[in-house]
Amino acid sequence: MKRIDERPAPAPPGLPSLEPVRLVDRHGRRVDTPLYQSPGNAVLLELLRGMVVGRRFDQQAGALTRQGRLAVYPSSHGQEACQVGGALALDEGDWLFPTYRDSVALVTRGVDPVEVLTLLRGNWHSGYDSNRYRCAPQCTPLATNASHAVGLTYAARRKGENVAALVLMGDGATSEGDAHEAYNFAAVWNAPVVFLIQNNQWAISVPVHKQSKAPTLAHKAIGYGIRGHHVDGNDAAAVHSVVSGALADARAGKGPAIIEAQTYRIDPHTNADAPQRYRDATEVDRWRGRDPLNRLEALLRAEGLLDDDALAAMAAEGEALATRVRERMAGEDTLDPDELFAHVFASPTAQLLEQRQALRDELREA
Amino acid sequence: MKRIDERPAPAPPGLPSLEPVRLVDRHGRRVDTPLYQSPGNAVLLELLRGMVVGRRFDQQAGALTRQGRLAVYPSSHGQEACQVGGALALDEGDWLFPTYRDSVALVTRGVDPVEVLTLLRGNWHSGYDSNRYRCAPQCTPLATNASHAVGLTYAARRKGENVAALVLMGDGATSEGDAHEAYNFAAVWNAPVVFLIQNNQWAISVPVHKQSKAPTLAHKAIGYGIRGHHVDGNDAAAVHSVVSGALADARAGKGPAIIEAQTYRIDPHTNADAPQRYRDATEVDRWRGRDPLNRLEALLRAEGLLDDDALAAMAAEGEALATRVRERMAGEDTLDPDELFAHVFASPTAQLLEQRQALRDELREA
Amino acid sequence: MTELTMAQALNLALRDALAEDERVLVYGEDVGPLGGVFRVTDGLTEAFGEDRCFDSPLAESGIVGTAVGMAMYGQRPVVEMQFDAFGYPAFEQVVSHVAKMGNRTRGGLRLPLVIRIPYGGGIGGVEHHSDSSEAYYAHTPGLRVVTPATPADAYSMLREAIESPDPVVFLEPKRRYWSKGEVEPGARTEPMDRAVVRRVGTDATLIAYGPMVTTALDTAAAASAEGLDIEVVDLRSLAPFDDATVTASVRKTGRAVVVHEASTFGGYGAEVVARVTERCFHYLDAPVLRVGGFDIPYPPPKLEEHHLPGVDRILDTLARLQWESRWVEPERSAPSAVAPNGLVLPAHDTRVNA
Amino acid sequence: MTELTMAQALNLALRDALAEDERVLVYGEDVGPLGGVFRVTDGLTEAFGEDRCFDSPLAESGIVGTAVGMAMYGQRPVVEMQFDAFGYPAFEQVVSHVAKMGNRTRGGLRLPLVIRIPYGGGIGGVEHHSDSSEAYYAHTPGLRVVTPATPADAYSMLREAIESPDPVVFLEPKRRYWSKGEVEPGARTEPMDRAVVRRVGTDATLIAYGPMVTTALDTAAAASAEGLDIEVVDLRSLAPFDDATVTASVRKTGRAVVVHEASTFGGYGAEVVARVTERCFHYLDAPVLRVGGFDIPYPPPKLEEHHLPGVDRILDTLARLQWESRWVEPERSAPSAVAPNGLVLPAHDTRVNA
Ligand SMILES: Cc1ncc(C[n+]2csc(CCOP(=O)(O)OP(=O)(O)O)c2C)c(N)n1
Ligand SMILES: Cc1ncc(C[n+]2csc(CCOP(=O)(O)OP(=O)(O)O)c2C)c(N)n1
Numbered sequence A, B: 001m002k003r004i005d006e007r008p009a010p011a012p013p014g015l016p017s018l019e020p021v022r023l024v025d026r027h028g029r030r031v032d033t034p035l036y037q038s039p040g041n042a043v044l045l046e047l048l049r050g051m052v053v054g055r056r057f058d059q060q061a062g063a064l065t066r067q068g069r070l071a072v073y074p075s076s077h078g079q080e081a082c083q084v085g086g087a088l089a090l091d092e093g094d095w096l097f098p099t100y101r102d103s104v105a106l107v108t109r110g111v112d113p114v115e116v117l118t119l120l121r122g123n124w125h126s127g128y129d130s131n132r133y134r135c136a137p138q139c140t141p142l143a144t145n146a147s148h149a150v151g152l153t154y155a156a157r158r159k160g161e162n163v164a165a166l167v168l169m170g171d172g173a174t175s176e177g178d179a180h181e182a183y184n185f186a187a188v189w190n191a192p193v194v195f196l197i198q199n200n201q202w203a204i205s206v207p208v209h210k211q212s213k214a215p216t217l218a219h220k221a222i223g224y225g226i227r228g229h230h231v232d233g234n235d236a237a238a239v240h241s242v243v244s245g246a247l248a249d250a251r252a253g254k255g256p257a258i259i260e261a262q263t264y265r266i267d268p269h270t271n272a273d274a275p276q277r278y279r280d281a282t283e284v285d286r287w288r289g290r291d292p293l294n295r296l297e298a299l300l301r302a303e304g305l306l307d308d309d310a311l312a313a314m315a316a317e318g319e320a321l322a323t324r325v326r327e328r329m330a331g332e333d334t335l336d337p338d339e340l341f342a343h344v345f346a347s348p349t350a351q352l353l354e355q356r357q358a359l360r361d362e363l364r365e366a
Numbered sequence C, D: 001m002t003e004l005t006m007a008q009a010l011n012l013a014l015r016d017a018l019a020e021d022e023r024v025l026v027y028g029e030d031v032g033p034l035g036g037v038f039r040v041t042d043g044l045t046e047a048f049g050e051d052r053c054f055d056s057p058l059a060e061s062g063i064v065g066t067a068v069g070m071a072m073y074g075q076r077p078v079v080e081m082q083f084d085a086f087g088y089p090a091f092e093q094v095v096s097h098v099a100k101m102g103n104r105t106r107g108g109l110r111l112p113l114v115i116r117i118p119y120g121g122g123i124g125g126v127e128h129h130s131d132s133s134e135a136y137y138a139h140t141p142g143l144r145v146v147t148p149a150t151p152a153d154a155y156s157m158l159r160e161a162i163e164s165p166d167p168v169v170f171l172e173p174k175r176r177y178w179s180k181g182e183v184e185p186g187a188r189t190e191p192m193d194r195a196v197v198r199r200v201g202t203d204a205t206l207i208a209y210g211p212m213v214t215t216a217l218d219t220a221a222a223a224s225a226e227g228l229d230i231e232v233v234d235l236r237s238l239a240p241f242d243d244a245t246v247t248a249s250v251r252k253t254g255r256a257v258v259v260h261e262a263s264t265f266g267g268y269g270a271e272v273v274a275r276v277t278e279r280c281f282h283y284l285d286a287p288v289l290r291v292g293g294f295d296i297p298y299p300p301p302k303l304e305e306h307h308l309p310g311v312d313r314i315l316d317t318l319a320r321l322q323w324e325s326r327w328v329e330p331e332r333s334a335p336s337a338v339a340p341n342g343l344v345l346p347a348h349d350t351r352v353n354a
C-alpha cells in the first residue's frame, strides 16, 4: 500500500547556468570552469580527429547530394562538436539514438559510413545493424525515439546490464509532446538516459525563440526533477565533459539529464531548403567564426599537442574515408523488389506472398 | 528577417516555493504571507457560500448516482477550495476549461446544475451552452482542452477582447504530451491562460509520485519561462488570491502561469472505483482533517464575519439547489433519436439523412 | 474446464505468460494495485512484483514509446490503453514505429509487443469510452490486429499475441468482459490468425468479430425460427484476414452480411465486403451487405441502443438479401447526357438497390 | 485564365481568403517567412503580417488544439501538417475534438477550421514523407475530407473548405503540387462535396481521387488505344461520398476499378467497392476491383515505383474485369465437412475468382 500525500520534497537539482559551460573559448584558450573537468589530451585529440573526419564525411555527403546520388542530406556542418563529443562520450555498451541530422555522430560511433547514408540515398530505411553498433535507426518523426531510449535502458536494467543511452534531439523537437513524455518517464523510472539537445538555433526556418521562452532549454529539467546542463555546443571538450559526466551519473543511478548545447546549423536545413528566405547571411558568418574545429585545433596547437603532420594525418584519414564512400556509392544500388514484402512481419503473411507474386508477374511481363 | 542567435536571456521567473502558499491554516487562523493578499471579506463569504453549496450539490450528485440516475459521477469532494476559488477568480468575460471532475466549478460559475449533469446522466455529451456561460464542455481526454484555451484567448485578442482563460487539470494529466504543448504554446504566444493543476494526489489509482519527480508540479513553469505558483489547494482564500493574481497578470500581458494546488480527492475516482485496492483509509482521514470548508468557516467565525444564521442560510441555499436538481431529474430524460444525426455537421449530409430515415423506419416497425 | 469471464481469461493469460517468460512485462495506467479499470490485471503486481506489472505515468504515447524501446532490447511488453479513445495519443508511435520498426530495419529490430485495447460500446459509457478504432489499426501495414469473442479465445489469443514476434494490437470487446465461457487451463484454440465458423448454416453467412459475434449468433438463432439457416464466421484476426475460411463460407451460402459496431463508412466491414466480393462474385446472389454503427460520433449512453447493431437490424439486413426471386438483368440505363462544359450530368439516383 | 501550378493555386486561395475574411488565420510549421516546405504559403506573412500567417512551435497536437480554440471563438484557422505522417501526433485532437465538438455541443460550438495535409508519395521522399492517411480521416464521423486533383479545384475547394462551417481535412496530393492547369481567378468549380466525371466513357469506370486522377486519365488514354472507352470519376470529396455521381457512372458502364496510392487493405477503396457494389450489384458484370499500394509500410524512394499504382497495373486490372464472356453459374461447392470439435474445416481455396 502506497502512501504519498506527504511527499518528501527532494532537494531540487540546481538551475542550469544561463551562461553555457565552456572549457575552451572561441580562440582556443582554456577557460577555467571549476565544476567541469577537461577531457585528457588523448580524448582531445580523438575529438579533433572525429570532427575532422566527420566534416569531411559531411562535405562528401553534400557533394553526393548535389550529384543526385543522395535523395536528401541534412548536414551536420557546424554541429560537429556536439555529435562527436556526444558519440565519444558513450561507453561501448551504451546506445545512441540519433535523428536524421546525426550522421556524423553515427560515423564517429563507428557505423559504416555508406550504411549511414543508405536511408538518405533513397535505399532501404535503415542501412546499419542497430544491434551491432548499438545505434537505433536515425529517427525522422521528431522526438519520438526519446521514449524508445527510456524503454531500452529499462529493459537492459532488467537484464542486469548497466546500459546508458544518449538521445540526440533538436531544439525544435523539444516542443513536441513526445519529448515531454520521454523526459518524464525517464525521470520517474530513474532511467539512465541523457537527452542532448543540439540547439542549432533553427528548426528548418523557425528560430528557437519561437519554440520556447525558457531561459535555456536545459531549464526544462527542473520540471521533471532531473539535472539540466547548458553547454557551449561548439566546444567539443565541454560537450564531451558534460555528456560524459551526465552519462556517468546516469549509470551510477543518479537519473537522467537534459543537456542543451548551443550550436549552429551552418548549412541549409537540407539541400532542399532556402535559408535566404528566413535568415541573414551575417548570422551564419558570425557562427562560422565560432567553428568547433578551429577552436580545438588552436588549443591543441597552443598546448603543443598537435602539429601540421598530425593534422594532415587526420585530414588524410577523412580524405580516405570520403574516397571510400565515393567509390562505394559510385555504382547503382540494386534493390530487390521482393524485399518489399520480406520484413513487414517476421514471416510474410499469405496476403503479402500473393502481392509479391503479383509484383513478380508484373515485372516479368514488363 | 529575424535574428536570434544572441538570445537575450530574460530574467527567469523565480522558482515556486516548495511550501505551498497559504493564507489560512487548517485551524482557520490567518497566516502571514507577505507576497499574497487575502481576498476581502465579501469574497471570503462568497467562497464559503460557493463551497457549501458546491458540496451539497456534489452530495446530491453522488446520491443520484447510487440511485442509478447518473451513469457515473467523479466527485469534487475535498477539492471545493480549488474549484470554487478558481471559478470565482474569473471575470465575467473570461473562459473556464473544466474537466469531468469540475462540476462544482461549473455550478459556481453559474451554469445550471442540471445542465452540468447532462453528460454524466448519460444524456447528451454537453448539456450547457458554452458560449453563454463561457465554459468549454467538460473535457474527458486528459489535457487536451488546455491548448483549446490557448487558441481561444488568441482569437479573443485578435478581436480586441481581453479575455483570460482558466484551465483546470489534474496531477495525472500533467504527464500527457498535450499538457506540455499547451504550456509551451501559451508561453510562446504570451497567452493569458492560467493552468490550475488540482493535485488531488491521485490519478485514479496512481499516486502523484509515479507521475512526476519534480519538486512541485509548478516547477514545470520554469521550463517554459513562465510563472509557477504552488498553493495550498484546501485554502480557498489562497487559491482565490493566487489564481486571481495570475489571471490579472495574464490579462495585463505578463503571460500565462502554472499553478499547483495541493488538495485531495476524498471520494473514489468515480462511483465505479475501488480505492481500498490502492490507498489507505488513514490517508483519507488525514485529509478530512484539512477540510476546506471547516477551515474557512473557522476563520470567518473567528473574525466575526459569520454566525450560525448566515451559515444556515448558505446551507439552505445548498439544500434548495439539491432539491431542485432532484426534482428536475426525477423524471425520465426524453432523447430524440433523430438528434443523433442532427449535429454531426452544420447541416446533415445525404448519407446521414438516409441513415436517419432507416432508423425512423426501424423504430416505427418495432 | 473452468468457467471464466473473458476478463478472467485475459487475466489468466497474462498470469501464465508472466510466469513462463521472464521477458514479459505488463504496464500502463492503473494496471498495478488497482488491477486495471476492468480488473484484467487483477493481482498481477501482487503475484509478480512491481517490476513485472506496474503503473506508469499517464501518457499513452510514452507508454507505447517505452514499450518500443523495451521490445527493441528483447523484452515482451504488454501495455494497456485504458479505453480505445485514449489510444489516440499513441497513434504516431503505433503507426510510425510499432508498425514499421521491423520493416525499417529489415528484420533487425523486431518488436514483440502487445497493445491491449478495450474497445466498443454497449456499456453505457460516457463520451470517449465506447469508440471502435479497429479500422485505423487494421489499415496500418505491419500490425497484427486480433480480437477474441469468447473467453477461451481470449486466453489463447492473448498468449499467442504475447509469443508473436510481431507487434499485436489486441482488441478486447469491453462489453463482453463479463461474459462467461469454458476455458481449459492452458489450452490453445485455433491459431490467432484464423477465422472460425461458429455456427454452420447454408442460407447466408454472418461475418462478425469481437463484441458482435454473440450478437450474430443470437441473430442466427432468431433467424432459424424464421426458417433461415445462417452460418456465423468469427473473424478473430482483422489483420491479416483469413480469406480461406471466409471465402469458403460465402461461396457455399451465396449471401453474406458483415456486422460491426464501428461507424460503417470506411469501417472494417468495407474491406470484408470488397475482398469477399472480389473472391466470390459469381457465387453471390446478392451484394454483401454491412450492418454497422451510423456515421456519427459515438452517441451518449441513452441513445447507444439505437446506434449499435442488434438482432433486429441484422435480421432486417438479412431480409434485404433478395431471397425471393432470381434477379432479372435490367435494361441498361440510357447514356447520361453530356453537359456543355464536358461534365456528365449524372442521373442522381441515390436509391439503394433501386 | 491563368496557368498555375497546384501549389500556386492553393497559395492564391489562401491569399484571397485572407484578404476577404479577417477571421482567416494561417499557421503551422515553416509556413511563415519560408512559405512552407512546398511554398504553398509563399509570401503570405509578408502580405498579411505575422498576425495572419505565422510559424508556431513545432507540435502538431498543439497546432490543431489551438486551432480548435480559435475556431470555438469564431476565427477560421487554416493549419498545415508538414507531411501527412506528421499529422499523426495530432490524431487525438482530430478524432476526439475536431470531429466531435460540433456534435458534442449540439451545434453550439462548430469548428470552422481547415487542416491542410500534403499526402501521398511519388516524390522520392524518405520514410514518413509519403504516407496516404486518408482512410483514417474518412472513417472518422464529423470530418469533411476532400482532395483536389487539379489546380482549378485546388483553388476552389480550398476556398470552400475555409468557408465551410464544418471542419475540413484538406488533403493535397503533394506529387501534383507542380502540375499546371488553367485557373480562372476567383472562379469556383463544382461544389466540394461532389464527384465529377473527368472523362466520359462507356466500357468501365475508373474511380480515383487526388494524385491518382491524372494516372487514371493516362490509363484511360492508353486503354483507348486498345479500344476500351473508359470513364474516369474524380471523387474530390472522400467524406461525404457522392453516391449519385459514382452510382450513375457504374450503372452505365457495368464495370469499375478504384485506384489509390494508400495500402489496399482497409483502404478507402474498400468503402468505394462496398457502397458501389451495394448500389449497383445487378448492373455489374464483374466485381469492382481495387488498385492500391501493397499492404506494406511505404517503401524507400528507390522502390516506390513498384508500390505505386501506375498505368500498367491499372490496365492489368481493367483486363481482369471479365470482358470476354458472360459468366456461367458454377456448380455450388459441396457443403464443407464438419470437424469433430464442431468447427468447420474450410476448403482453403485462396485463388482469386477461381
Ligand atoms: C513529428 C514531426 N513533425 C514535423 C516534422 C518535419 N520536420 C523535419 S525536421 C524539422 C525541424 C526540426 O528542427 P530541430 O528539432 O531543431 O532539428 P534540426 O533539424 O535543427 O536538427 C521539421 C519540422 C517531423 N520530422 N516530425
Ligand atoms: C488521454 C486519456 N487517457 C486516459 C484517460 C482515462 N482516465 C480518466 S481520469 C484518469 C485519471 C486522471 O487523473 P488526474 O489528471 O489526476 O485527474 P483527477 O481524476 O484526479 O481529477 C484517467 C487515466 C483519459 N480520460 N484520457
Ligand SMILES: [Mg+2]
Pocket (backbone or CB within 6 Å): A170, A171, A172, A198, A199, A200, A201, A202, A203, A204
Ligand atoms: Mg534545430
Ligand SMILES: [Mg+2]
Pocket (backbone or CB within 6 Å): B170, B171, B172, B198, B199, B200, B201, B202, B203, B204
Ligand atoms: Mg488527480
